[in-house]
């Protein structure tokens with residue numbers, strides 16, 4: 001399995017310098033090009049004078065540090081066997097195909113697999129071993145868990161709540177609030193209430209009288225919450241072993257600190273529970289896609305300690321109720337989905353708080369295969385949300401966003417006076433401060449204007465006079481040498497490549513990269529989604545020796561001209577099979593590679 005290879009590979013390069021990180025994040029919703037219409041659907045219900053932000057505040061006496069593990073429960077869980085137990089994968093059989101397809105369409109994941117798994121299934125404890133002996137303060141704040149849902153599948157919704165209740169110290173969970181964002185599925189109405197009453201009495205449902213979108217749904221939940229800390233989860237999550245104390249301790253120490261768990265992957269097809277990586281700092285590019293920045297040397301030295309992160313991924317985080325409302329909650333003008341993770345992260349940092357990721361707290365999340373929801377008729381809501389956030393918080397940096405997406409400038413963002421007044425009243429710092437002090441390496445890694453490429457065009461092997469040809473293959477595929485298209489027009493090949501400023505090689509116009517995941521001789525080169533983090537996708541071209549060097553493995557690109565195979569091998573300048581002619585290159589830039 002690819003991700004297992006990645007984990008091995010990560011181990012292999014763990015000692016290497018700064019750039020050895022990988023990003024495997026599924027984009028959140030795919031942006032649509034739907035046209036804007038003027039049904040902007042403003043509501044003004046938050047914040048509200050009825051919210052007592054000081055009630056049940058974080059205690060100041062934290063007591064001594066204790067071991068919070070529930071060993072009896074952990075031992076019982078470790079003995080469980082059955083479909084999906086221990087976070088294993090579940091296969092659905094061929095004769096269930098039509099049911100499976102229907103549920104896929106409704107959910108964007110294989111909900112049939114979910115139905116085969118116990119609602120209280122066990123998951124693998126994949127925490128860093130150092131987490132298993134860590135102690136946390138004995139007086140931690142009480143929690144309201146808030147889970148917005150719109151037409152969530154019943155079993156994944158219930159599993160979310162069940163995992164929270166089973167894997168948390170009972171006295172810390174004050175309540176779980178499921179916020180029904182105007183779902184239409186029958187199973188989410190009276191029968192949900194009845195199920196909760198019978199099986200999960202700490203869980204209640206707050207229902208929105210009309211479709212609000214996830215941001216206002218979270219606000220509805222937050223408004224109803226009474227715990228000292230608000231924890232937001234998506235409705236298809238599973239909390240892992242002892243997830244709560246590490247998330248709460250930084251907040252108990254300073255109520256202006258917000259925390260995020262590591263987000264693991266629950267596979268959308270099989271429900272296998274696995275890690276996505278071992279941590280990275282959150283960031284964004286100038287199209288406002290969520291991106292990642294490498295951990296800092298001090299973070300790497302303390303793999304079980306919280307580390308600062310510029311922005312949260314979005315759906316899974318904890319914040320004290322007091323600080324959340326001091327920040328005005330979310331901008332209630334944000335519609336449906338998107339942008340709220342930036343709004344809250346910028347506010348947290350710019351208005352006197354801090355945001356950390358806590359490696360010992362892990363929560364699984366189903367990254368959907370596709371978004372199943374229809375547009376609720378409010379036009380380009382993502383663009384509108386981004387414009388609101390950019391206008392209020394990003395100062396002169398908003399221009400970088402507009403350069404990438406000029407049409408945002410023409411979207412009517414609605415009334416921003418309340419957000420601007422909040423920024424003014426809280427005397428929040430500038431976006432420049434955020435970019436300089438918090439996301440200080442983002443400009444370099446995700447520059448608003450892409451630097452020039454190192455080399456481009458065909459890559460011809462000197463030995464065989466053949467060209468690398470990826471033939472429009474996709475992720476995980478190998479590729480070979482073929483007769484060069486220039487010498488043989490119309491052979492259906494893909495032979496135009498770019499050695500980009502990220503130092504990776506990709507077929508022109510595509511985001512898959514030449515990827516090598518072992519340092520063994522003759523390891524084949526495959527295509528894999530570009531992670532922009534160099535590491536195992538970094539290449540160095542020398543136009544004198546004509547070598548294509550792969551620094552992480554210390555190997556060179558080589559080939560078998562008879563079998564037409566491409567792989568990495570011990571570097572040997574004398575071998576013609578290791579000499580490559582890049583059709584065009586920028587000599588000055590190559591010298592800096």
Ligand code: UDP
Pocket residue numbers: 028029147148149150151152181212213214217233234235236314315336337367368
């Ligand atoms: N959600 C909602 N209303 C909406 C869209 C989403 O309540 O209009 C809920 C959804 O059920 C989920 C959370 O908000 O619990 C985040 O949405 P989703 O999982 O689709 O986002 P993603 O994880 O793909 O970013």
Ligand code: MN
Pocket residue numbers: 234235236315365366367368
């Ligand atoms: Mn989700």
